[in-house]
Amino acid sequence: MVWFESLQHFISEADQVLIVSHVNPDGDAVSSTLAAGYLLKRWGKQVTMVNESPVPKKFFILEGTKEIVSTDQISGRFRHVIALDCADRERMGNIRQLLAEDAFIINIDHHATNERFGDVNIVVPDAAATVEILFDWVEQAGVSLDQRLASYLYTGLLTDTGGFRYSNTTPKVLRIAAQLVDTGIESHKIADAVLETVTIEQLQLLQKALSSLRRSDDGLVAWMSLSRKDTDAFLQSHEDLDGIVNYARNILGVDVGILFRETEDGTVKVSLRSREFVDVGKVAKAFGGGGHARAAGCTFHGSLKEAEEKMLPRLRLELECEKR
Amino acid sequence: MVWFESLQHFISEADQVLIVSHVNPDGDAVSSTLAAGYLLKRWGKQVTMVNESPVPKKFFILEGTKEIVSTDQISGRFRHVIALDCADRERMGNIRQLLAEDAFIINIDHHATNERFGDVNIVVPDAAATVEILFDWVEQAGVSLDQRLASYLYTGLLTDTGGFRYSNTTPKVLRIAAQLVDTGIESHKIADAVLETVTIEQLQLLQKALSSLRRSDDGLVAWMSLSRKDTDAFLQSHEDLDGIVNYARNILGVDVGILFRETEDGTVKVSLRSREFVDVGKVAKAFGGGGHARAAGCTFHGSLKEAEEKMLPRLRLELECEKR
Known part of the structure; x- marks a missing residue:
């Protein structure tokens, strides 16, 4: 995968990374933020996860959701930014004051309509969810899947396929899901929290x-x-x-x-x-x-x-x- | 698998087979009936599929549901019977008048509570659905998966796992699902019909x-x-x-x-x-x-x-x- 190298290069250059997803985050937005943040922390990076809107309560089942902060809770300017599941710049919300003048944006997304607003654009319309692209990254990077990472990736797949019901539920999606459940995560509890629970x-x-x-x-x-x-x-x-x-x-x-x-x-x-x-x-x-x-x-x-x-x-x- | 041989022996002996599942059939009951019937017909057997209760309309998306007849629509007595997804004899409904005196019953089921009422009992509590056992049979027998067979097996898996949401959604279930979708079935249409549609x-x-x-x-x-x-x-x-x-x-x-x-x-x-x-x-x-x-x-x-x-x-x- 061509994009893999630019991603690894970006990571090697960065010490502090801002991770952002779209306003009114859905399961894929929250999960891809948490998964990318967790990966980068494992690699010794300082990570700030941000979202203009609060994380919906049903995702609190995922570890670390409280580390996703709102735009006004942080200050400083970031030179390294990862945008996840955002089809255009506006979807990131009001983060302008967080970007350094020479900010470098990696745009990772699966929407075919993505406007390629990043400095590097990893846009994979065949992917059912942004977490599917992150899964490929994890595999390429040879990172071992633990339960925490698996639960993030599973949540994004589950929500963006409507619980494996939409036409984007490809054999690849189901095989990834199997590998994630192999780690021993209680996938039924995730499904219960994010798909069944209502207010x-x-x-x-x-x-x-x-x-x-x-x-x-x-x-x-x-x-x-x-x-x-x-x-x-x-x-x-x-x-x-x-x-x-x-x-x-x-x-x-x-x-x-x-x-x-x-x-x-x-x-x-x-x-x-x-x-x-x-x-x-x-x-x-x-x-x-x-x-x-x-x-x-x-x-x-x-x-x-x-x-x-x-x-x-x-x-x-x-x-x-x-x-x- | 030990049971595989007794199943193949049963098939080699039988010309006419009665296939029955439980009263008030759910997705696994309907699908396992259709899948077993389709397999046996491919092997040149005469097949009668019966159910005491009508097949719910949402399963009409599956080819051949109208071939499942009600108990009073058939006569004669059968010597070879396959009972699917029935934990006990009563679950088969009123089929007594359809059984020959020396009727040989193969009991295929995944309920741990199964009373082993058959002459051969293939009870696999680890299976999420009876169709999972049938999938293993298909693999063992070296039968090629076509879309029709795949759509039956997929439906049973989907319904008995609550759309891959219950704790019986094992990695094996997800891998089988991937293989079934590999055949090119429109799994999202099955999900729509059997899980989403309401009256x-x-x-x-x-x-x-x-x-x-x-x-x-x-x-x-x-x-x-x-x-x-x-x-x-x-x-x-x-x-x-x-x-x-x-x-x-x-x-x-x-x-x-x-x-x-x-x-x-x-x-x-x-x-x-x-x-x-x-x-x-x-x-x-x-x-x-x-x-x-x-x-x-x-x-x-x-x-x-x-x-x-x-x-x-x-x-x-x-x-x-x-x-x-």
Whole structure:
């Protein structure tokens, strides 16, 4: 691997390294930060792990999460920086005041859309997660896998593949997972903490959404809505909403699941998920939004009812056209 | 493997084989039936696959599910029988009239509690699923893995490990999964169909249960209840309830999750799940029920309110004693 040498060179030059991942960190962001930090410390480096946003509680099962500090807790300027799982510079959050003028950034990421903003860019779109690239690094470097390192790498793989359920669950991912579990980590406890555990507020929000659940007569579209009152009472993080719209999409026979949500600024945010037929990215775009064929979103001005009256006929048309 | 030879001998003797799995089949039951049937047909055998209960719709993604017939759709008596994933004879359901007097039963199962009711018993408690034993058979027999066979074996592994989340997710399981995905099966579509897909009735039942969700002041116990009216309206299968009690257990900080459910016969069925501290098997036993430390159940005579008034103080006591 060509990139391996530039990485080793970077490490040999560095004494103090700043490790940063993206704002609102998910499992891969937290895990790749911890894994890279742990590796560098084993090599005798001084490491500062930073994130603009707090680490979600469900990841506290991982050792050392409290060592990831917020941007305003540190000072000084770093000359050696590793950016993990960040598709562009902005995803790192507000870290400008932490960078020396001649800061050298290694950008390690698996997003195909990565803007190659680093001085060295290790971008591997075939990797299911950034931790998969770190695993390859560990192997190349001949580092022995211990349980602590394995638990980090396992968490990133698990979360970025939706618990080995998404199409990025390649044979390679499963073989790496097997090697990680070989170390004796209690992988079921990680799965329980990071995939199964919910907050009571998430369940309360889900209950509100489910109580509004409706389905079209042909069973192809299911939708739910959350009022301003519901979200004011229960919404804590935007990740919580992702989970909810999937409940509508996952109904047997449904192709498109929708969540309509009233926001503070008098608009209605619409999340769309589809299984197979409708390209919801195209639909969202028609209303000024964006996204992919299977997951997209847009925003309407007006009430929940008005948003439904715009979106539902448009989806009906898509389905009619698909059925021709 | 010692058992391999008896299996091959059985196959060489048999022309017509009856394949049966347990009543209310889960993913491993359906998949092991289909996999064994497919293997035997490839070897030129006449195969009848039977199950007392209908195959749940979510498994229709697997080719050939419609060839699994119900007990009353077939006649004749079989001399060669393979029982899959059945811990005891009763689990096979009412198949007595299908067995010849000198019927020879091969009992293939992974439950440690298996009663060894067969003429040959291939019971492997270390296997995560019955399909794991079938995979070993396929390897030993030198059978090439095609996508159809791989999709069956993958489904059984996936469902019996809770989507690779339970503690039976061994490195071996993950390595087998990798080999199965190597064949090019769309494993994410299987995961979507068998793990993610829900019926609208399941969601309606979930909504009813969530609307009753309460949590103890210390956050360690969470409980929900379903009235007779709720279950009459929405309950279709008992599997649906398993899913629901886990929502209570999965709340951050909760150790014991409970579902109280009014039944037709004027009793209240109680499902208990725990994470770490309370042995709910012991608690259930104190009320005449049973189960394991992490999953158990019992039945009370009386109303939902009376059941709560008996169960909650008992759990409080357990937690106080654990905290000493």
